Amino acid sequence: MTRRLHWFRDDLRLADNPALHAAADDGEVLCLYILDEGGNRRPLGGAARWWLSRSLAQLFESLRAKGGELVLMRGDPATILPDVVEGAGISHVTWTRRYEAAAITLDKRIKETLSDAGVTVTSCNGHLLNEPWEVVSKAGQPMKVFTPYWRAARERGEPGQPLAAPARVSPLKLPKALASQALDLADLALEPQKPDWTGGMREAWTPGEAGAQAQLEDFIGDGLAGYAEDRNRPDKRSTSRLSPHLRFGEISPRQIWHALAMARETGEAAGSDKDAEKFLSELGWREFSYHLLFHNPELASRNYDSRFDAFPWHRDDEALRRWQRGRTGVPLVDAGLRELWTTGWMHNRVRMVVASFLIKHLLQDWRAGEDWFWDTLVDADPANNAASWQWVAGSGADAAPYFRVFNPVTQGETWDPKGDYVRRWVPEIAALPDSLLHQPWEARKAELSAAGITLGETYPKPMVDLAFGRQRALEAFAAIKGS
Structure with missing residues (x-):
């Protein structure tokens, strides 16, 4: 019987997982997850580590229900994987492709090692609708602007139908010498203990494949109608909230695409064509971002537009700390950063506002x-x-021009008109009337007193005058504009 290994990475699901499907199609399968501590990739942040822990727990249960097992290890995959393959007599290894430069380098290195040992390696696209190299300009070059990119991607036609989960995953037992290296989930120490700051995330999220499917069904059934406009409203539950499920591969973009198409055909989705197209374009931005990352490996550390290498940043560690903690004195900015700190997530419109304020x-x-x-x-x-950060900064591909400075007061009044979002996350100013909630510094002393507010004590004064900050930013940009 064929002995196969599927290496789980950012594809923590059973359904529409082409690489797992290829492994489970014939023979026994060793399902392996390695917490990469070999310095190969950017280490996960604290919130992502929490999500990963919960997602792995759900994957373990899903595999067990199919007869399979999930083996956990920790270390450098370049060492662990060849050792496991040799020790377990594996003849075929499968994995889902990744697109960061470090991951590509690691995967190529492992593939060469395994191939030299006579092992067949199959990698599959289970993360994107289109591979980053498949959508190109008419001249055959990488795309730099989203709209023509998405138009070209749509012209490639509908994505293929998603695959069902394997009916059964026949487990491959590790020999004793290798079994001793397997870890329990707790051994990975992914979740914080003292202090445990994840209470808000536990309340807000249900990680795992089942949670992803439930979230998708809820959004299509109740959230799609009005999405084209309401997606900008942080005071409403008006977005899909599928992004972390996509991040960890608990759901595939093909599943989302076809679930939406089916629901619209059967009338189960109440949204308009405009709502559906706007939602699909958000999947398109994710695709475009991976296109950019693949062709610009240093996207997280280097300006896409090299003119910004000369930008006169004013490093201020105290200002950064106040921004991080939601203590800027600007209500919409503070609300977003407190939502992030509590739930591990922030509404996309507010992400743009808080990023613009910092930059x-x-x-x-x-x-x-x-x-x-x-x-x-x-x-x-x-x-x-x-x-997205480079887009807001003006240094990225198809970026918002640097001189577009989001006014957090105007943004708040437009998209949180009754102040429900700010009042939830900045309760110390909740008693202010709607007209003053987004700019408490404009309130008279009597109005502040009536609301129980002392600026500079119960709530910070603004870190910067918004008009001054905007003008200073424009002058800084003018210094590099011609370079």
Whole structure:
């Protein structure tokens, strides 16, 4: 009987997992997850480690229900995987492709080692609708602007139908010499203990494949209608909240695409064509981000637009700390960062506002913000996170121009008009009337007193005058504009 190994990475699901399907199609399968501590990739942030722990627990149960087992190990995959393959007599290894430069290098190195030993290695696309090299310009070059990229991607036609989960996964037992290296989930120490700061995340999320499917069904049934407009409203539950499930591969973009198409055909999705197309375009931005990352491996650390290498950032560690903790004195910014700290997630419109405030009003390097999001987001994604921060900074591909400075007051009044979002996350100013909630510094002393607020004590004064910060940012950009 054929002895196969599927190496789980960012594909923690059974359904529509082409690489797992190839492994489980014939023979016994060793399902292996290795917590990579070989310095091969950017280490996961704290919030992502928590999610990974919960997702692995669910994957373990799903595999067990199919007759399989999940083996956990920790260390350098370049050493562990060949040792396991040799010791267990594996003849065929499968995995889902990754697209960061370090991961590509690691996978090529392992594939060469295994191939030289006579082992067949099969890698599959289970993470994207299109491979990053498949969508190109008419001249055959990588794309730099989202709209033509997405148009070209759509012209490739509908993605293939998703695969069902394997009916059974026949487990391959490890020999004793290798079994001693297998770990329990607790041994990976993915979740914080003292203190345990994950209570808000536990309340907000259900990691795992079943949780992903439930979230998708809930969104299509109740959240799609009005999505094209309401997706900008942080005061409403108006987004899909599928991003962390996609990040860890608990659901595939093909599953999302076809579930939406089926629901619209049967009338189970109440949204309009505009709502559906806008939602699909958000999948498109994820695809575009991976396209950018693949063709620009240093996207998280190097300006896509080299003019920004000369940008006069004003490094201020105290300003950064206040921003991180949601103590800027600007309510919408503070609300977003407190939501992030509590739940490991932030509404996308607010992500743009808090990023713009850090980069432009405070003149802090976008990489400091990207790094904070990497550590605190449950959906911290190597492509989306970097591409989106560079978009806001103006240094990225198809980026918002640097002189577009989000005004957090206007943004709050437009997208959180009754202040429900700010009041939830910044309760110390909740008693202010709607007209003052997004700019408490404009309130008179009597109004502040009536609301129980003392600026500078119960709630911070603004770190920066918004008009001054905007003008300073524009002057800084003018210094590099012609370079």
